[in-house]
Amino acid sequence: MKQFQKGSVHFDNVGKRYGAVTALKQLNLSIDPGQLVTLLGPSGCGKTTTLRLIAGLESASEGKIIIGGEDVTHLSATYRKVSMVFQSYALFPHMTVAENVAYGLTVNGMPKKQATEKAEQGLEMVGLAGFGARLPSELSGGQQQRVAVARAVVLEPEVLLLDEPLSNLDAKLRRHVREEIRKIQQELNLTAVYVTHDQEEAMAVSDRIIVMKNAEIAQEGTPHDLYERPNSAFIADFIGDSNLVGCDILSTDQESTEIRLGRKQIRVPISTSLKGHAQAVLRPHHLQLDLTNRDVPFEGEVTYAAYLGNEIQYTVQGDFGEMFVINQAVGQPIAVGQTVGIGISVEDLRLVPDDE
Ligand code: ATP
DSSP, rough: OOOTTTTTTTEEHHHHHHHEEEEEEEEEEEEEETTTTEESTTTSHHHHHHHHHHSSSSSSSSEEEETTTOOTTTGGGGGSSEEEEEEOOOOOTTTHHHHHHHHHHTTTTHHHHHHHHHHHHHHHTTTTTTTTTOGGHHHHHHHHHHHEEEEEEEOOOSSEEEEEETTTTHEEEHHHHHHHHHHHHHHOOEEEEEEOHHHHHHHHHHHHEEETTTEEEEEEEEEHHHHHHOOSSSHHHHOOOOOOEEEEEEEEEESSSEETTTTTEEEESOOOOOEEEEEEEEGGGGGGEEESSOOOSSEEEEEEEEEEEEEEEEEEOOOOOOEEEEEETTTTTOOOOEEEEEEEOGGEEEEEEEOO
């Protein structure tokens, strides 16, 4: 019998169908206690369904859900030791901030005085000490979301669930609130499952990311694993920017692979099990534009240049298609219309299979 720890989440072949729609194919996942794991993927891939299955807001069509060692597959949301933070904050508008945070505690039977004290501690934790007497409408969006986090966390859940918690906030606030959420989760050593479709947000907050596509897991790993070792063109494109360019695999051994890429035959210091044809993953900031050197895999014409202060982003077009290049040499801009060579960094090149 497998041992499960408090705060862990396990899915054993969990599937979910809505009539003819398969929202989730048989999913197996394991989340360790104290980890923040993000479910990431394009719209409709099954992220929210997975989160709602953990919360008990949906019931599984098949399989087993285990939280902290307890089989909760048939347990309703009320009896699961989880709290959810919603995209819409879902605060009660007629209650003060402190009453909102204390609400769940009093519903669970905690005496009012104790619940109020705990709510105050919760507000302090999210940096809102002294805001308890206000109404939610008297707070900014970021502050309201922090109240929602405090309200979920004071319940001391085994698992904290966050459903796109930042999507109603503007870009600058989003970064600030995500850092706070991560800090609180780490300080309290909470298990958290976080849903987003924003890959940068996922990379910034997660111990592990589960990338989903078409109702199943496409790849899972640490942000570093996914970026450095994508298993498909989809992941290479979804996690960080990348150019995907077809190449021929000529030979491979345990340490390196010989490929034909663009106009060149090159040796890259990675081994691969791929044969025949594959896609080279070229990250935009690993490419070098060169006005004079033509002994490089690609040559093309600069069709677009965007100056962003600390970098210039170029689009280069050639017989390889279109390539996105980021160049830090802002002091030497290259004009649109110029012909350039594009050099690659062989250490940073990755290979993924052609799309099926
Ligand atoms: P988004 O980022 O757009 O929220 P998601 O990855 O969270 O997408 P889900 O909401 O989990 O996706 O939906 C997965 C699939 O299940 C979609 O095809 C969706 O249309 C379908 N679906 C979700 N809820 C229902 C429902 N109540 N009835 C029928 N189909 C549903």
